[in-house]
Amino acid sequence: MSLEALRARLPDYARDLKLNLGSLATEPVLNQQQLAGTFIASAIASRNAEVTKALVAEFGPKLSPEALTAAKAAAAIMGMNNVYYRFTHLVGGDYGNMPAKLRMNVMAKPGVEKADFELWSLAVSAINGCGMCMESHEKVVKHGGLTSEQVQTAVRIASVVHAVAGVLDAEDALAA
DSSP: OOHHHHHHHSOGGGHHHHHHHHHHTTOTTSOHHHHHHHHHHHHHHHTOHHHHHHHHHHHGGGSOHHHHHHHHHHHHHHHHHHHHHHHHHHHOGGGGGSOOOOOOHHHHOOSSOHHHHHHHHHHHHHHHTOHHHHHHHHHHHHHTTOOHHHHHHHHHHHHHHHHHHHHHHHHHHHHO
Protein backbone atom coordinates (compact mmCIF):
# COMPACT_ATOMS: atom_id res chain seq x y z
CA MET A 1 0.00 0.00 0.00
CA SER A 2 1.22 3.49 -0.83
CA LEU A 3 0.74 6.80 0.91
CA GLU A 4 -1.89 7.72 -1.69
CA ALA A 5 -3.76 4.46 -1.11
CA LEU A 6 -3.68 5.15 2.63
CA ARG A 7 -5.04 8.65 2.06
CA ALA A 8 -7.76 7.26 -0.21
CA ARG A 9 -8.81 4.86 2.53
CA LEU A 10 -9.67 7.70 4.89
CA PRO A 11 -13.40 8.49 5.09
CA ASP A 12 -14.85 11.92 4.30
CA TYR A 13 -15.06 12.91 7.96
CA ALA A 14 -11.25 12.60 8.15
CA ARG A 15 -10.63 14.87 5.16
CA ASP A 16 -8.40 17.15 7.23
CA LEU A 17 -6.20 14.18 8.12
CA LYS A 18 -5.98 13.25 4.44
CA LEU A 19 -4.88 16.79 3.56
CA ASN A 20 -2.42 17.01 6.43
CA LEU A 21 -0.90 13.61 5.60
CA GLY A 22 -0.30 14.75 2.04
CA SER A 23 1.24 18.10 2.92
CA LEU A 24 3.43 16.71 5.70
CA ALA A 25 4.84 14.03 3.37
CA THR A 26 6.62 16.79 1.45
CA GLU A 27 7.36 19.12 4.37
CA PRO A 28 10.63 20.93 3.53
CA VAL A 29 11.55 21.85 7.12
CA LEU A 30 13.01 18.39 7.79
CA ASN A 31 15.65 16.73 5.65
CA GLN A 32 14.71 13.48 3.89
CA GLN A 33 16.11 11.25 6.64
CA GLN A 34 14.42 13.19 9.42
CA LEU A 35 11.10 13.25 7.58
CA ALA A 36 11.09 9.57 6.58
CA GLY A 37 12.27 8.38 9.98
CA THR A 38 9.63 10.45 11.77
CA PHE A 39 6.87 8.96 9.62
CA ILE A 40 8.12 5.40 10.19
CA ALA A 41 8.72 5.70 13.95
CA SER A 42 5.32 7.38 14.34
CA ALA A 43 3.58 4.67 12.33
CA ILE A 44 5.09 1.91 14.44
CA ALA A 45 4.19 3.75 17.64
CA SER A 46 0.60 4.16 16.41
CA ARG A 47 0.18 0.37 16.32
CA ASN A 48 -1.88 0.05 13.15
CA ALA A 49 -0.63 -2.58 10.70
CA GLU A 50 -2.07 -0.88 7.63
CA VAL A 51 -0.55 2.50 8.50
CA THR A 52 2.79 0.91 9.36
CA LYS A 53 2.93 -1.07 6.10
CA ALA A 54 1.96 1.92 3.98
CA LEU A 55 4.37 4.36 5.58
CA VAL A 56 7.29 1.93 5.66
CA ALA A 57 6.63 1.17 1.97
CA GLU A 58 6.52 4.90 1.19
CA PHE A 59 9.37 6.16 3.32
CA GLY A 60 11.57 3.10 3.92
CA PRO A 61 13.26 3.33 0.49
CA LYS A 62 14.25 6.92 1.29
CA LEU A 63 16.37 5.73 4.23
CA SER A 64 19.61 3.81 4.38
CA PRO A 65 19.24 0.36 5.95
CA GLU A 66 20.90 1.76 9.10
CA ALA A 67 18.47 4.69 9.29
CA LEU A 68 15.45 2.43 8.77
CA THR A 69 16.66 0.22 11.60
CA ALA A 70 17.24 3.29 13.78
CA ALA A 71 13.70 4.59 13.15
CA LYS A 72 12.29 1.20 14.15
CA ALA A 73 14.60 1.15 17.17
CA ALA A 74 13.39 4.60 18.26
CA ALA A 75 9.80 3.32 18.26
CA ALA A 76 10.83 0.16 20.12
CA ILE A 77 12.94 1.74 22.84
CA MET A 78 10.49 4.57 23.43
CA GLY A 79 7.62 2.10 23.67
CA MET A 80 9.42 0.81 26.75
CA ASN A 81 10.86 4.07 28.08
CA ASN A 82 7.66 6.08 27.74
CA VAL A 83 5.78 3.69 30.01
CA TYR A 84 8.56 3.51 32.57
CA TYR A 85 9.40 7.22 32.71
CA ARG A 86 5.76 8.34 32.57
CA PHE A 87 5.22 6.16 35.66
CA THR A 88 8.22 7.58 37.53
CA HIS A 89 7.20 11.12 36.65
CA LEU A 90 3.52 10.78 37.54
CA VAL A 91 3.90 8.70 40.71
CA GLY A 92 6.93 10.55 42.04
CA GLY A 93 8.40 9.35 45.30
CA ASP A 94 11.63 7.41 45.27
CA TYR A 95 11.10 5.91 41.79
CA GLY A 96 12.76 8.80 39.98
CA ASN A 97 15.94 8.30 42.02
CA MET A 98 16.10 4.55 41.48
CA PRO A 99 18.13 3.13 38.57
CA ALA A 100 15.85 2.05 35.73
CA LYS A 101 17.73 -1.23 35.21
CA LEU A 102 16.45 -1.33 31.63
CA ARG A 103 18.77 -1.82 28.66
CA MET A 104 18.87 1.23 26.41
CA ASN A 105 22.07 0.66 24.44
CA VAL A 106 20.59 1.79 21.14
CA MET A 107 20.29 5.33 22.48
CA ALA A 108 24.08 5.57 22.80
CA LYS A 109 24.76 4.16 19.31
CA PRO A 110 21.62 4.50 17.19
CA GLY A 111 23.38 4.13 13.83
CA VAL A 112 22.34 7.62 12.65
CA GLU A 113 22.99 11.19 13.70
CA LYS A 114 22.07 11.60 17.36
CA ALA A 115 19.75 14.54 16.65
CA ASP A 116 17.74 12.50 14.13
CA PHE A 117 17.31 9.54 16.47
CA GLU A 118 16.30 11.89 19.27
CA LEU A 119 13.80 13.62 16.97
CA TRP A 120 12.18 10.25 16.20
CA SER A 121 12.19 9.41 19.91
CA LEU A 122 10.49 12.75 20.59
CA ALA A 123 7.76 12.02 18.03
CA VAL A 124 7.10 8.60 19.57
CA SER A 125 7.09 10.13 23.06
CA ALA A 126 4.46 12.63 21.91
CA ILE A 127 2.27 9.78 20.67
CA ASN A 128 2.75 7.87 23.92
CA GLY A 129 2.17 10.95 26.08
CA CYS A 130 5.33 10.89 28.17
CA GLY A 131 5.99 14.47 29.25
CA MET A 132 9.29 13.65 30.89
CA CYS A 133 10.58 12.00 27.71
CA MET A 134 9.28 14.79 25.48
CA GLU A 135 11.09 17.40 27.56
CA SER A 136 14.30 15.39 27.59
CA HIS A 137 14.35 14.66 23.84
CA GLU A 138 13.32 18.21 22.91
CA LYS A 139 16.26 19.55 24.88
CA VAL A 140 18.69 17.16 23.15
CA VAL A 141 17.44 17.93 19.62
CA LYS A 142 17.58 21.66 20.23
CA HIS A 143 21.12 21.26 21.61
CA GLY A 144 21.89 19.22 18.49
CA GLY A 145 21.01 22.18 16.30
CA LEU A 146 17.40 21.52 15.34
CA THR A 147 14.97 24.42 15.39
CA SER A 148 11.62 24.80 17.10
CA GLU A 149 10.00 24.60 13.66
CA GLN A 150 11.67 21.23 13.00
CA VAL A 151 10.53 19.91 16.37
CA GLN A 152 7.00 21.14 15.74
CA THR A 153 6.98 19.49 12.31
CA ALA A 154 8.00 16.13 13.78
CA VAL A 155 5.22 16.37 16.37
CA ARG A 156 2.73 17.41 13.68
CA ILE A 157 3.69 14.28 11.73
CA ALA A 158 3.29 12.15 14.85
CA SER A 159 -0.13 13.64 15.60
CA VAL A 160 -1.47 13.10 12.08
CA VAL A 161 -0.09 9.57 11.73
CA HIS A 162 -1.56 8.65 15.11
CA ALA A 163 -4.94 10.12 14.19
CA VAL A 164 -4.95 8.29 10.84
CA ALA A 165 -4.26 5.02 12.66
CA GLY A 166 -7.13 5.72 15.05
CA VAL A 167 -9.58 6.48 12.25
CA LEU A 168 -8.66 3.32 10.35
CA ASP A 169 -8.99 1.25 13.53
CA ALA A 170 -12.45 2.74 14.09
CA GLU A 171 -13.53 2.17 10.50
CA ASP A 172 -12.35 -1.46 10.65
CA ALA A 173 -14.20 -1.99 13.94
CA LEU A 174 -17.41 -0.52 12.55
CA ALA A 175 -17.16 -2.59 9.38
CA ALA A 176 -16.69 -5.87 11.26
